[in-house]
Amino acid sequence: MILFKILQMFLLPSVFVLVLILIGIILVFRKKRGKLGKILIILGILFYYLFSITSVADLIISPLEKQYQPVQKEELNKADKIVLLLGGKESDVLRASEVLRLYNLQLTTYNLQSAIIISGTDPLKPEREEAKEVKEFLAERGIPAENIILEDKSRTTKESAENIKEILDDEPFFLVTSAYHLPRAIETFQKARTNPIPAPADFKIEKNYDILDFFPDAENLRNSDLAFHEYFGILFYRFF
Numbered sequence: 359m360i361l362f363k364i365l366q367m368f369l370l371p372s373v374f375v376l377v378l379i380l381i382g383i384i385l386v387f388r389k390k391r392g393k394l395g396k397i398l399i400i401l402g403i404l405f406y407y408l409f410s411i412t413s414v415a416d417l418i419i420s421p422l423e424k425q426y427q428p429v430q431k432e433e434l435n436k437a438d439k440i441v442l443l444l445g446g447k448e449s450d451v452l453r454a455s456e457v458l459r460l461y462n463l464q465l466t467t468y469n470l471q472s473a474i475i476i477s478g479t480d481p482l483k484p485e486r487e488e489a490k491e492v493k494e495f496l497a498e499r500g501i502p503a504e505n506i507i508l509e510d511k512s513r514t515t516k517e518s519a520e521n522i523k524e525i526l527d528d529e530p531f532f533l534v535t536s537a538y539h540l541p542r543a544i545e546t547f548q549k550a551r552t553n554p555i556p557a558p559a560d561f562k563i564e565k566n567y568d569i570l571d572f573f574p575d576a577e578n579l580r581n582s583d584l585a586f587h588e589y590f591g592i593l594f595y596r597f598f
Contacts, residue, residue, distance in 0.1 A: 366590050370583040371409040379401035402502035406579075412571035415578035416563045419585040422536040423563055426544075426556040429548075433462045436555055437472075439531035441522055441541060443515065444488045449536050449560050454492050456534050456559035460498055472532075474501065475525065477509040515543050516595065519550035526551050536560035538584055542592045549595075573585040 367373055379402035384394025408414045442457050444450055457474060464470040474496065476489045489510035497503045509525065512518040522531075530553040535543050537558035547554040562581045564571065 366587065369590060370586050371405065372579050372583050374444065375402050375406045375409065378405065386567050387408070387554060407574055409582040410574040410576070410579040412564050412575065413568060415581040415585075419538050419562055419581050422539075422541050422585060422588055423435075423558070423561055425541050426537065426558045427559045428559075429460060429532060429555070431463060431467060433555070434592055435468055435470070437530040437532055438464075439475065439526060439528075439529060440472050440557070441477055441518075441531050441533050442476045442492065443518055443533070443535040443539070444480075444492065445478065445539065445560075446480075447488075447534055450492050451495070452560035453534050453536060453589055454495050456557060457496065458501070460534070460557060461501055471505055473505055473507060473510055475507045475522065475531075477522060478512050481512050505577070515546045516550075517544075519547040519552060523550045523552050526552060530555055532557040534559055536562075536584075538562060538581075538588055542588055542595065545592065546595055559560070571582065 368377070378398050381401060382395045382398030382400075385391040385398065388395070409418075440457055440460055442453055445453065461472055462475065464472055476492050478489065480486050480488060487510070489508045493503070493506045496506055501583045507525070509518070509521050512521050514530060528551065533540070533547060533554035534557045535542060537560060540556050544554055544556055562584070
């Protein structure tokens with residue numbers, strides 16, 4: 359798994375663009391390969407520009423984010439369980455905010471207190487205890503601690519699906535994760551024979567553009583990386 363993650367990392371735009379430029383720089387200093395080196399440097403700079411402007415980053419990530427819409431009020435009675443997939447500090451806050459929205463809407467609309475299952479851990483930094491931090495975040499905002507279950511053993515989306523299967527079997531639940539990650543997550547959870555209801559959060563696509571969106575931005579490059587990560591993940595889960 360870790361070997362696949364390392365390989366996957368080198369296929370991300372932010373990494374392969376850097377590798378392309380570095381190879382180009384090395385070749386420039388070799389007489390027979392100098393022209394090829396210059397071409398690689400130019401290509402690397404061009405790719406960096408494209409992957410780091412808003413319109414291109416949105417174009418890459420939009421097929422993922424447009425597959426599911428946020429849960430509407432009239433859908434809230436479909437389940438009384440919410441599964442939150444962890445995804446790093448920034449995403450955790452945005453995903454947990456969607457859990458709060460769903461929980462409070464269920465409470466005010468149907469007088470229903472859902473059970474919340476927080477699933478996942480960072481396989482490279484398990485000492486971070488992300489699940490406990492998110493539980494504290496939710497509890498501080500009014501969700502009773504006894505309503506929050508920690509499933510902090512899963513290192514991948516596939517393991518989360520398998521562990522949630524053991525907890526909920528085929529009981530329906532709202533699956534909360536970032537919109538770009540939801541297509542892979544839904545496919546993986548359905549493959550594990552669970553019954554997820556998509557609940558996207560943490561949307562990345564910009565609604566309106568201005569001139570500044572055509573200047574390189576690190577956030578756009580990161581969004582391109584996120585999209586590539588998901589596409590590779592979808593292919594991996596389908597064939598392995």
